[in-house]
Amino acid sequence: MAIAREAEPVSSLREIREAGLDREDLFGIYRSMLLTRGVEERGHILYRQGKIPGSFYTGRGNEAGSVGVATAMGPDDVGCPLHRDMGVHITRGVEPWRIFAQYMGREDGPTRGRDGNVHMADSQLGLLAMVSHLPAMLPVAVGCALAFRIREEKRVALGWFGEGASARGDTHEGMNFAGVRRLPVVFICDNNQWAYSTPTHLEYGCETLADRAQAYGFEGVVVDGTDVLAVYREARRAIEKAREGGGPTLIESMTLRMEGHAVHDDAFYVPKELFEEWAKRDPIERFRTWLRANAEMTDEEEDEIGAGVKRTLNQSMEKADASPLPDPSTVTERVYASVEDLDTPHHK
Amino acid sequence: MAELTYLQAISDGLRGEMRRDKRVFVIGEDVGVYGGAFKVTLGFQEEFGPWRVLDAPLAETAIVAGCTGAAIMGMRPVAEMQFADFISCGWDHLVTVAAKQFYRAGTPVPIVVRLPSGGGFSGGPFHSQNPESSFAHIPGIKIACPATPEDAKGLLISAIEDPNPVLYFEHKHLYRRIKAEVPEERYATPFGKARVHREGDDITLVTWGAMVYTSEEAAAQLDDDGVSVEILDLRTIVPWDREAVLESAKKTSKVMVLHEDTRTGGFGAEIAATIAEEAFEHLDAPVKRLAAPDTPVPFSPPLEKAFIPQVDDVVAGLRELAEY
């Protein structure tokens, strides 16, 4: 029997108003979800055109999880999103053309071509750039929370990890330390049921990963990761609890990785029926239907949002393509920081 | 000037930085109530409180990763590994995250990790290592290895000021054995500037850490042979003072590189290769490397003595060089 609480779906507009969102916010969320998927779909096109060196990952199926959580973050909160969390970057406001520039290894990507794909973040937006090693950024998020606690700031750090990466020691060390010190951190497990080709029963033996929270001395919640409003409500609860000194929460957001691990992988090992079942719960379609039924989204409103996203994507692709490749003579520069480099938004 | 042990000088430098900069905090296993396994932070928790002197769980990943996150959020963490050997459990966070974050993402990670290192007291394979060379191979990390009390304080202050991850290797064998005058005021000893521990004309001996004192004893014996040995204490191996080493090599024409770490891939190899590349025509003998053999650090005293370079080994090596 599971220990963690199972979150209820959000039903009415009134309920979501109470959770802090008005109609405009809801349209904003819808737009971010469309933009998230759009960026990754366009990325896929760029990849097939041979414009993206290396590999290419998407988070299809996780648009609700990533956008829902990021919407609940406060302006001064920080987060360490991973490779299925494009929606976090989008919601925090990264300009999509910079993501395309990043994909293509251009000078205007957030890592200026020093790193690829989703290994990026705009520090101005309170995000830290992930490393490949999973889930190394999780205990780093705990460290951010430690800084907030030492300085007695009412800020919260968010750390993401996949259900596969839950098997690594970094997860344990980060959660244990956060539990011991009751740090203002929220852990988000993007449980998309596969870690590359490995199913969940080969990654963990407990019923839900959120159950583990109890052993660390804090609360665990399982939420339907295709329901953006439920994700938002749970994330907001957890974030505000952490902000008020209530310690960490572990949110396990359930979805299915709707594509292969990366572009090279056709996911032959995922049963076809599973894809079919989860396709019916597509987070974007689900939210669109909800908006039509509960927030009276009109045809015109829907079209306007869709057209706006398309326009942004078109312009962004063009602008990114105009960004230069990095100058090879700069390859050895900026290995070590100088004192002036400390003048970043984080360090201030 | 006060006479301080090497250990007191580390405490003194750290305490001073904590007093002047509220961003500096200390984290490690048993660093609070107990004052650290070697008592470097004794009394710190009383003075700075439990949120600036944090007793960490037994979790080096949490410690190093926690420091990385806190540093990116504007703090100046100083982590203590109980023994340098345990940095292996935090390796990923130093090498994968902290060392690369600035190059990749433009975010500096100003952390200091203090590493009580070195052998000579039967600490065995897991409490005696000098793993500095492994990290010297990692771009993005700086490495300090102070030999004197004065440098222990000044290099620690520089390490805390530095906007990069810094590994600060403090040699356990020097903690209470070495005592010297240390300026009371605040001073930062620059990284990448070697110190002439002893001037000489015939052979250059390049070393750092506790081996400075082994070198000193050996050099005194060479005096009796009429051979004068110049000892260069590198102080920091990343960055290292190439100019000082090359200049001394050109002056003496014979060089020995000595370290307590094992031989293959040790930092001495880098120094020897650089001299071969840049001062070959000035040399009267091949550069000689003296280091621990390629084995784990053994426990039993006669084995450990056979492992760590001893004064006699250095004397023999210097004589060989002198006679070449």
Ligand SMILES: Cc1ncc(C[n+]2csc(CCOP(=O)(O)OP(=O)(O)O)c2C)c(N)n1
């Ligand atoms: C420490 C580590 N080992 C291996 C990999 C290679 N790898 C990249 S993603 C991945 C699967 C991750 O699964 P999960 O944590 O569930 O996240 P998901 O990709 O499903 O979102 C693997 C094995 C890695 N990035 N890090």
Ligand SMILES: [Mg+2]
């Ligand atoms: Mg997964």
